[in-house]
Amino acid sequence: MTAGAAGTADSTPPQAGVWNIANVLTLTRIALVPVFVWLLFLDGGGWRLAAFAVFAVASITDKIDGDLARRRNIVTDFGKIADPIADKALTGAALISLSVLGELWWWVTGVILVREIGITVLRFVVIRYGVIPASKGGKLKTMLQVIAIGLFILPAPFELDPVRWAAMAAALAVTVVTGLDYVVQAWRLRHQGRSRAGGGAGAGA
């Protein structure tokens, strides 16, 4: 996503209502987070599979809500902000849980959380200039995180470990790179917003 693709505060067309099917799916994803965490901490392979199933269902809603919003033309600023937050709630809870369970290095969880929380805060900091929606890189990042986390959750043989870690390394790399890309986008958006405001003030003087 380029800076130009971000919705600017003064050029936003009329939007669908917040309570639409896409946003309800996004909120459902958030509601599934505590269920998933609870299942993950229960002992036994069966519970692990159940946790994996809930994680998979919640992750699939990410694909469905975005597709629905675009197809039905019900993209809202609320959805643009809430969708990445819902993803971060799910993946963040999964990463923290895996680290608490001693199955994933804490530093990996830490780096990803700093990026995810940092970008969320950044989105709110620049929101007066426009909304920064999820970029293609951001979507790829979430997909890689979901695959890596899914591989860590699945009760699988030790031989799968290199695959798990390779997937997590790829997710980590794309997480950091896309985080830096959002910082550049936010800077541009702020710069454009301030230039417009300055130009407007000058014209009015």
Ligand SMILES: O=P(O)(O)OC[C@H](O)CO
């Ligand atoms: O990289 P972000 O913060 O835009 O998040 C991307 C979303 O999770 C994609 O659905």
